[in-house]
Amino acid sequence: MYGLQCHKRFYLNRFHKELANPLDERSEAVFQSGTDAGLLAQQLFPNGVNAQGEESWICQKTVENTAKLLEDNEVIYEAAFMFNEVICAVDILVRKGDAYYAFEVKSTNGIKSQHIEDAALQYYVLSNCGLNLKDFSIIHFDREYVRVGDINIEQLFKAESILEDVLAKQGFIAKNISDLKKLIQLKRIPDIEMGNHCNNPYPCNFSNYCNSLVERIEEETRVLNNSIQVDKPAWLQYTANIKYPLFFFDFETIQYGVPQFNFSSPYQQIPFQYSLHVLLEPNAKLIHSAYLGDGINDPRPALIEQMIRDLGSNGSIITWNMTFEKSAIKKLAENFPDYQEELIAIHDRIVDLMPPFRPNRIVYSEAFEGRYSIKKVLPVMVPDLSYENLSIQEGGTASFRYGQMAEMPEDKREQLRKDLLDYCHLDTLAMVKIWECVKGETD
Ligand code: SF4
Structure with missing residues (x-):
């Protein structure tokens, strides 16, 4: 997703994490609210097992755990797969018979275009791993839900299939993976100017670094007329x-x-x-x-x-x-x-x-x-x-x-x-x- 926003962000995140902005309280809170929504939505599919185990991040070990868990479990949380050197995990993977259903949880009131791209990458990896993936859905909050008494999880969330959108993006995903693989062969940070993309779809966490590179042309002191x-x-x-x-x-x-x-x-x-x-x-x-x-x-x-x-x-x-x-x-x-x-x-x-x-x-x-x-x-x-x-x-x-x-x-x-x-x-x-x-x- 970083690579789709900006090649420079992708490269910096891969090789120069030390240049990222310090994590502020508000960004941490946004991140935490996403994690909380994910945990809550797991209750829609109870009794699942978590493939992530002790690891703090999705990695090769999570992929190995998932492979073992697939045989005996109908519901797996954070199920991770790898194909074409790309690792990804889906929040909830459900097996019914020999078919699988994937669910990504978003702490938003609807589906955004970046959610489709994110899911398209996951579909690409999972389906190419040979998984019989029958559907892919986004679970998000239902804006129409009104709380009365305890939270009703079934009513709080809404699942929407995005399979068609995700299938339509498979060529786009394959092309971008190939482009980004070439990008990480570069020996130097790509030269990309700041612009609207720095906040779209998310504020970039390398903005302080990029800002520091902008040549500060002293604006000729333009005195604005304060008269009203x-x-x-x-x-x-x-x-x-x-x-x-x-x-x-x-x-x-x-x-x-x-x-x-x-x-x-x-x-x-x-x-x-x-x-x-x-x-x-x-x-x-x-x-x-x-x-x-x-x-x-x-x-x-x-x-x-x-x-x-x-x-x-x-x-x-x-x-x-x-x-x-x-x-x-x-x-x-x-x-x-x-x-x-x-x-x-x-x-x-x-x-x-x-x-x-x-x-x-x-x-x-x-x-x-x-x-x-x-x-x-x-x-x-x-x-x-x-x-x-x-x-x-x-x-x-x-x-x-x-x-x-x-x-x-x-x-x-x-x-x-x-x-x-x-x-x-x-x-x-x-x-x-x-x-x-x-x-x-x-x-
Ligand atoms: S601040 Fe903008 S130009 Fe710099 S890495 Fe982030 S998105 Fe790219």
């Missing part, structure tokens, strides 16, 4: 329906592959935190409130109750990119029907502060550089307010750190709570300041 232009009539028209009191509102969410709580589905966005700044009338004193879950229990019931109290029943709720907040609130209403009426009323009051900042719209500055995320707009509009000094500076980190909270000692948990609250607080304060800044230009 506002199309006043368009702004007044856009904001005509925004009514005081103004509620500047932002969620943080977390996703779990295996649903952790009742009434949630694989990878559903679970709101665990919000920040709210309220402006009762123009130039009034700002009021702030916040909610943050404990990292252990389902944060949603208490979050919903506090949110309904905090947001009242009139005034506009201002968000940055409202699609995210709106869909999270709709899902809360669906999962907690007792609060449906109040949540839908909140949903219908939400407005979006982001669209006026899109290129060629209402508020323009050369210093936005064509971007319109709040992190890009804030330092231009309000230079003395910045995310730079915060321990958490973006939503992905907030979500990852919240996921770790339950396992933390008390003192670290307290610090994390503070960091999360500071981060989300700035997200809504930023909206207030941007709002006031544009209003100052248009009043």
